[in-house]
Amino acid sequence: MNITGIVVEYNPFHNGHALHVNESKKQTNADLVVAVMSGNFLQRGEPALVSKWSRTKMALATGVDIVLELPYVFATQQAEVFAQGAISILDNFGVNSICFGSEAGDIEQFQQLVSFLDENETSYTIFLQDALKDGYSYPKALALAFKKLENSETVLDLSKPNNILGYHYMKAIYKIGSKIKPFTIQRTTAQYHDKNISNETIASATSIRESLIKQKNDLEAIKHVVPQYTYQELLSYKVKFGSFQHWERLFPFLKYKVLTASVEQLAAVYEAEEGLENRILQAIKDTSSFQELMEKLKTKRYTWTRLQRFCLHILTNTTKVEMQHLTYAPYIRVLGMTKQGREYINHFKKEMEIPLISTVSKHKHPYLDIEKRVATCYSLGYDPIIQNKLIKEEYSHPPILL
Template sequence: MKAVGIVVEYNPFHNGHLYQVNEAKKMTNADVVIAVMSTSFLQRGEPAIVSKWIRTQMALSSGVDIVVELPYIYSTQKAETFANGAVSILTNLGVEFLNFGSESGNIKAFEHLVSFMGSHETEFDRLVQDYSKLGYSYPRSTSQAFSQLNSNEEMLQLTEPNNILGFHYVKAIYDQSSSIKATTTLRQQAHYHDPSITTSSIASATSIRNTLNNGTPLQIRHVMPSQSYELLTTYKQTYSLLHTWDHYFDFLQYKVLSTHVDQLRLIYECEEGLEYRVKEKMRTASSFSEWMQQLKTKRYTWTRLQRLATHLLTNTTKVEMEDAFATVKPSYIRLLGMTKNGQTYINKTKQHRDTPLITKLAKADGIQAKIEERITNVYLTPLKKEHQIAEMKQEFTRTPIMVP
């Protein structure tokens, strides 16, 4: 059986995602679609609006055959680390292809850029350091360095979020000497950050979340598969919320204000004296957005600071992350759900996997599992107590979702 892998967040699953699933399968002539999905907190440092289990159900009802977990140690990271973790998992699962959405739609452009950057790596790193010393953020420094390095050659531009991730997927395949072949699907209609829903059947996840936050769920019905819409609205009815940073701000504020700066300094991504600024600005902030607005500088982007906020909230330390990455690749792969077709693939390829594929967290051990359990417990804290207790118990013993 031939498999194509995709790396996803599904926050939430919408028609654009459905288009990619169908195109990835068609483009590669694959029998199976495998999604590596971020768990409770996402790459931009945000909580997922619904649990990983609901997002797994969304995916399995819309053409995905297997959903596995992209652990927190990869899912809340800069693009390079995020991509490395995902490619490592997909390689271990034996996929022949990786497909990603991009603003380019031309895989040759990505391959050419990876080759170009590989032959100019030393010069590029020096330029990034030079721009960082001038006070630019890391993304801005890399963009400036790339522009200077590439001034005389027409090449893929790393200014769009999906192009950036795509570049790192292709680079990770190369760096890991993986046999995976990369393919890309041109993003349709909606831009990644488009803020509003239109009459089009495809909208950005950002616009869907904005619409939901404004309390108008009916406006998103035409941009999501019906099953995804029903799962989303049922989750909100059941738990009386869709997770946003506002639901966690009181917990985060207590954590920051009750912790000495010497301890804050130990948190992952808390660098260059940020512990003082984090604490100072928290004293006067009345909301997460207000705190972030006060915290943001030219050097530190909103996304970078949101990831730090996530690590503060979850008490994820530098030492823990160092221990987690000491193993080079994930210590296990957690299966979240599969179809009958996916189950057949799992059974046929088990002898080729050298990383354990687990069906529940109780079967895992080590630092990766300990972090994941804690992160899920933190994610569930805004729920009503009875829901919170039930979900925490289930998380440890829950087995993969099975659909026909």
């Protein structure tokens, strides 16, 4: 059986994602599509609009056969660690290929880039460290270091966000010695950070979220850029939970955490570096919204994404000790599957070298303890009945079978 993997967030699942799934099947001639999906919090350090269970339903209804969870410890990281966690899951799950979106859309350019940076690793590392010392953010430092290398213009542009992720997928494949074959498709129309929805049928997830939050959960503005099932699931979620989740709803809890913590406690939080704990303590005292806090914290050195992740780790009480020695995913958690997906799992699970988890309450692992804590944080801002439901789902929700 030919199985292709994709790494996703689906926040929420939109027409561009549906195109990605379909094109991935075509390019790889896949019999089965396996998606590794972030849980309730995402790489940019923000809460998912709707729960991972709701997003799993969207994926299964629109072409994905199996949805596996990317643990919080990998899902909320910079590109290198994010990619390493995702690739390790796909590799352990018996996937033959991976197909990712990129600005380049040419897999040969990625292969050349991996070889090029491997040959120039020493110089590249020096240039990167110099840029970081000069106060540039990590993504900007990556781009500057890359441009300093001789002949860097002849290979892939590493300043583009999806190219960066694609490169790290490729690097992770080679690092672990995986036999996964990489493919890429070019992103079209809406780009990753686009904030406005046009009349086209494809829009970025960022613009969809912006529209829903600013328009007070009005779904009509996004109806033409999402599959029908996504639209219906969002409608159902709105009725069931009353609102979509976002940082402003969580801000009062973040402010409480910061103002009741000592400097030492904040310094122990993951991504607290170079006095960032002192900076947030001062900034949050007379701040009334998450947007205002971020504008106060933002500098040339700290990207919006980096600061959001720091705030998220404060909210979830995730420490540097918990996040050290991250290598590969120690288990695989199934969030959902189609009938064909279940048949594959039943056939392949005996060959797996790491545990396959369907219900968290039956397994123990430090990463799962973090997931339970994170689920509690994600439920904040909702009324107690809904909070209890969201927390209980983390412990006992079985995989969704479509």
